[in-house]
Amino acid sequence: MNVKNSSTGWPLLKVLGLTLGTVGLGVFAHLLLARLMGPQLSFRRFDPVLLANAKLEGKPTVIDFSAAWCIPCREMEASTFANPKVIREGERFARLRVDVTSATPEGNAAIDYFRVEGVPTIIFIDSKGVIRKQVVGYMGPGTFLDELRQTH
Numbered sequence: 165m166n167v168k169n170s171s172t173g174w175p176l177l178k179v180l181g182l183t184l185g186t187v188g189l190g191v192f193a194h195l196l197l198a199r200l201m202g203p204q205l206s207f208r209r210f211d212p213v214l215l216a217n218a219k220l221e222g223k224p225t226v227i228d229f230s231a232a233w234c235i236p237c238r239e240m241e242a243s244t245f246a247n248p249k250v251i252r253e254g255e256r257f258a259r260l261r262v263d264v265t266s267a268t269p270e271g272n273a274a275i276d277y278f279r280v281e282g283v284p285t286i287i288f289i290d291s292k293g294v295i296r297k298q299v300v301g302y303m304g305p306g307t308f309l310d311e312l313r314q315t316h
Contacts, residue, residue, distance in 0.1 A: 205245040205254045207261035210274055218258035219293035224315045225258040229275070229285040232265040236302040237284045247305035253312040288315045 207228055208214060218225045230237040244250055262274045264283060274280070278287055281300055288297040288311050296315050303311070 202246065203248075203251060204241060205251050205259065207259045210260040210262040210270070214258060214260060215289075218289075219291075221258075222291045223258050224256065224291045225260060225287075225289040226254065226312070226315075227274075227278070227287040227289070228259070228261045229264060229278075229280050229283050229287075230261055231263065231283050234283045239302055240284055240308075244303055244305045244308045247309070250305050250309050250312065253309055257312065257315075286311075288312070290315055 210227060215225060262271050264271050264275065278285075278298070284300070284302065286299045286303055286308070287295060290296050297311055299311070
């Protein structure tokens with residue numbers, strides 16, 4: 165057995181390990197900075213009762229489908245949900261979040277009901293309970309704010 169030939173895979177594993185480590189460190193730093201930046205648009209854990217109550221109260225609703233492993237979701241937390249105009253406009257909404265980091269019966273039911281295809285997904289529901297827009301993917305502060313302003 166040739167020992168030199170058996171170790172040829174190690175440089176590739178080292179590069180892969182360093183790359184994954186660097187990406188992981190970057191994501192961690194990004195998450196940490198997002199938490200230290202200040203106020204953010206807050207969300208309550210999704211509950212069908214809260215959604216029904218918002219409709220009864222004539223309050224528009226925004227539902228955020230998100231996951232801890234979703235980089236665009238973290239970017240939205242750091243930029244979109246930290247934007248002061250978004251926070252201000254978002255106050256008139258019932259704000260609900262479905263965390264799909266790991267599968268749960270409640271999360272799966274919400275995914276099925278709203279036909280969510282990926283994260284992030286943002287759903288804008290008007291004060292009558294009608295879904296006005298469903299967006300899959302990152303939404304910057306300007307686009308998100310426009311959707312909030314158009315949902316009554």
